[in-house]
Amino acid sequence: MSVMNDIDMAAPRREAWRPGKVFWGVLSFATGIGLWWLATVLGFSELPDPFTVLGRIVELALSGQLWVDMGASLRRVLIGFILGSALAVPVGFLMGWYKVARAIIDPWIQFFRVIPPLAIIPLAIVTLGIDEKPKIFVIFLAAFLSSVVSTYQGVVSVDRTYINAARVLGAKDRTIFLRVVIPASTPFILVGFRIGLGSAWATVVAAELIAAQSGLGFRMQQAQLYYDLPTIFVSLIAIGILGLIMDRIVVRAEERLTHWQERI
Template identity: 90%
Template sequence: MAHLSRVLWSVLSFVTGIGLWWLATFSGLSVLPSPWTVLMRMIELAVSGQLWLDMFASLRRVLIGFILGSLLAVPVGFLMGWYRIARLVIDPWVQFFRVIPPLAIIPLAIVTLGIDEKPKIFVIFLAAFLSSVVSTYQGVVSVDRTFINAARVLGATDRVIFAQVIIPASTPFILVGFRIGLGSAWATVVAAELIAAQSGLGFRMQQAQLYYDLPTIFVSLIAIGILGLIMDRIVVRAEERLTHWQERVRHD
C-alpha cells in the first residue's frame, strides 16, 4: 500500500508538471514549445534514429567515465580515511581540483588529449572521482570508534576490521557518492559535448540552439533527465539491498 501511494504521488507530480507546462504555453505567457510539439519532435527524432544515436553516445561516455572514476575513488577514499599519511598527501589535491569546474578543464583536456573521446571521458572521470572519493573518505572517518574498539577487544586484526566493520559501515556513504557522481557526470558530459563533439545530446542541443529549435532542445533535456533518473534509481535499489541492515527513518 505504501509503495502504491508513492507511485501515485509520483504520477500526480508528473501530470501536474506537464499540466503547468501546457498551461504556460497555451496562455501565451511563455515562448516555450508545448508538450505536444515536443512529443511530436521526439517521435520524429526517434523514428529517424537520431535520438537513439545521441542517447547512446552520451550514455557511453557517462558510463565509461563514471565507472572508471568510481572504481578509483573507492580505494583512494579508503586509503585517505584509514591512513593518516595518505590523507595528508592526497586530500590537498582532491580539494584543489574540487573547486575547479570541469568546464574549465575541458579546453586543457582537448589540447592535451586531442578532440576524440578521450578528453570527454577524462573530465567525466574526474567529476565522478572527486564526488565519490570525498564520500568514501567521509564514510570511513565517520565509522563509530566503538565498533572498531570492540572488534579489537575480540581479537580482530586490522584486515578483519577493515573488511567486516569499515567497508559495511562506509557503504551508505559510498553509494551516496555514486549518486552525486552520476549527477556530476551528466552535467559534465553535456558541457563537454557543447564544446567539442560530433554526436551526443549536448551536441544536439548546441546544433538546435543555432537554429532556435526549441523542441529539439527540450527533447535532449528530457532524454538526459530520463537516463539520469533511471541510473539514479538503479543506485538507489542497490543501496536498499546492500544497506538493508541499516535502520532507516521513514516518513510515509
C-alpha cells in the first residue's frame, strides 16, 4: 500500500456540500445588488441602476449579440488556458524533480513572470497578426506562468517524510513520483489553475480591447465610445459569471481530487 493510500485512510474527508453555502452566497449577491440600487436611487452614484442593466441584458440576449460575444471570449480563454496549463504541469514537475532542469528553466520563467502578459500584446499582434493567434498566445502565456510556478512549488513542498517512508518500503523513483509526489502536488496545481483562469480572463479582455471584432472586451470598448454604461456593465457581469462558473468547476475538481487533505 502506498504512502498516499495510507493518508487516504487516515485523513478526514472534506466536508460535504451543504445548502447553507448556497444561501449565504445568494444573500451576499443580493446584498451587493441592493446596495448598488440604493446608491443609484439616493444619487450617490452616476452608474446605471440594476433594472436598467437587466433590461440591457435582456435586449442584448434577445438580439443574440450577448451570446456571440460570450462565445468568442470563452473560446479564446478555454483554448489559451488549456494549452497553457497542459504545458505548465509537466514543465513544473520537471523543474521540481530535476535540479538541472530547474537551473535551466527557472531563470526564463522568472524573467517572463515580471513582464506582464498585457505588455506582450502589441508584440504578439505585430508578429502573429490581428486574428485569433495573438489573443490566444497571450492567454496561453498568462495561464502557463501562473500554473507552472504553482506546480513547481507543489513538487518542492512535498514532505520528505513521505518520500523517505516510500523508499524504506522499497518504492522506486517512478513509483514515488506517481504515488507520492503527484498526489501531494495536486492542491498546488489546482490553485495554479484558479489563478491562471483569472489571469486568462484579464488578458483576453485587454487583448480584445486592442484588436478584435467580437468578444466582451471588444463590446466594452465600443460601448465606451458612446458612453453606454449599461452595455459596459453587461459585459462586466458576463465576464464575472463565466469566470465564477469556471472557478467553481475547478473547486469541485479540487474537492474530489484532494479529499484526503485535512482542511478547516
